[in-house]
Amino acid sequence: GDSVTQTEGLVTLTKGLPVMLNCTYQTTYSPFLFWYVQHLNEAPKLLLKSSTDNKRTEHQGFYATLHKSSSSFHLQKSSVQLSDSALYFCALRPNYNVLYFGSGTKLTVEP
Amino acid sequence: EAAVTQSPRNKVAVTGGKVTLSCNQTNNHNNMYWYRQDTGHGLRLIHYSYGAGSTEKGDIPDGYKASRPSQENFSLILELATPSQTSVYFCASGAGEQFFGPGTRLTVL
Numbered sequence: 001g002d003s004v005t006q007t008e009g010l011v012t013l014t015k016g017l018p019v020m021l022n023c024t025y026q027t028t029y030s031p032f033l034f035w036y037v038q039h040l041n042e043a044p045k046l047l048l049k050s051s052t053d054n055k056r057t058e059h060q061g062f063y064a065t066l067h068k069s070s071s072s073f074h075l076q077k078s079s080v081q082l083s084d085s086a087l088y089f090c091a092l093r094p095n096y097n098v099l100y101f102g103s104g105t106k107l108t109v110e111p
Numbered sequence: 112e113a114a115v116t117q118s119p120r121n122k123v124a125v126t127g128g129k130v131t132l133s134c135n136q137t138n139n140h141n142n143m144y145w146y147r148q149d150t151g152h153g154l155r156l157i158h159y160s161y162g163a164g165s166t167e168k169g170d171i172p173d174g175y176k177a178s179r180p181s182q183e184n185f186s187l188i189l190e191l192a193t194p195s196q197t198s199v200y201f202c203a204s205g206a207g208e209q210f211f212g213p214g215t216r217l218t219v220l
Contacts, residue, residue, distance in 0.1 A: 009151070032207065043115075043201065043211035044154070089153055097142050097161075097206045098169075101154040 002027045004092045006102035013080055014110050021075040021105045023064075023090030032093040033066055033073040036101075039086045047088075048075070085109045114138060115212035117202050123218045130189040132215050134202030142206050143185040145169075145177060147198040148214075154201065160185055192219045 003026045013019055025031060032051040036044040050057045050066045050073065057064055062077045073090060090102040114137045124130045136143065141162045146154040156169030158177035166177040174196060176188040185204075189196055197219045203209040 006153075034208075043213050045211070046208050049208065093207065098156065098159065099144075099209060100156075101146075103151060103153040 002029070002092060002094050002100050004090050004100050004102035006090055006105050008105045009103065010106050010108070012108045012110065015082055016079050018078050019076065019080050019084075019107065021088055021090075021107070023073045023075065023102060025071050025073065025090075025092045025100075027092060027094050029094035031066070031068070031071075033064075034091040034093065034099065035062070035064060035073070035075050036089040036091060037086050038089065038104075044089060080107070080109045082109050082111065115202055115204055115210050117200075117212040117215050119215060120213065121216045123220065124189075124192045125220055126193060128192050128219075130192050130217065130219075132187040132189075132200055132202075132217070134185045134187075134212055135183050136185075136202075136204040136210075136212075137183065138204065138210070139182060140204035140206070140210075141182070142204060143179065144203040144209065145175075145185070145187045146201045146203065147171070148201060149198050157187065157200075192217075194219045 005024045007022045035048040037047045038044040053068045064075050066073050087104050089104045091099045116135050118133045144159040145157045157175050160179040178186045200215045202212040
C-alpha cells in the first residue's frame with residue numbers, strides 16, 4: 001500500500017549548521033510529495049511540494065528534490081535558525097486526493 | 112489564503128458521552144478531511160469528504176462518524192467517547208495542498 005517513512009524522530013542541531021530530514025515513500029502511483037511544518041501549538045502548514053522527478057524545489061531557505069529512482073524526498077537547509085525548531089511532516093499524495101503522512105521529525109535548534 | 116476554523120478548541124468529555132467536533136471552511140473546497148495527531152504517529156486520516164452529502168472512511172474510522180451537511184461544514188462525531196480517543200484533532204480542506212484548521216484538543220476522562 002501507500003506509505004511514508006521518516007526515520008528520524010528527533011533531530012537536535014546547533015544554529016548555523018546544515019540539516020537533512022529523511023523521507024522515503026512507497027506507492028504504485030505517480031507520486032506527489034509534500035513537506036509540512038508545524039510549530040508548537042499551531043496547525044501544520046505547507047512548506048514544499050513536488051511531483052517533478054529530479055527537480056529541486058525551494059521555499060523559505062528549505063529545499064528538496066524528488067528522486068523517483070530511490071523513492072525519496074529529503075528536506076534540506078544549509079544553515080538552520082532558532083525559528084526552524086518545529087515538527088516536520090513528509091506526506092504523499094498518490095493519484096487521488098488523500099494524503100499519507102509520515103510520523104514526523106521534531107527539529108530542535110539550539111543557540 | 113484558505114480559512115479553516117474548528118470548534119471547540121478544547122473539550123473535556125466523559126467516557127461514554129457523545130462528542131461533536133465542528134469544522135468550517137470559507138474557500139469553497141470540495142474536499143475536507145479529519146485527522147488525529149498523536150505523538151509518534153503523525154497525522155492519521157479518520158474520515159474525509161468529496162462534497163456535501165459525501166463521507167468516506169479514512170485509515171482509522173472505527174469509533175468515529177462524519178457528517179458533511181454543506182460545502183462549508185464537516186463534523187466529526189464520537190457517539191461513545193473512550194479514553195483512547197484523547198488526542199488533538201485537525202480538520203483540513205483542499206485537494207493537492209491541504210489547509211489545516213487550528214486543531215481541537217479533546218480529553219476523554
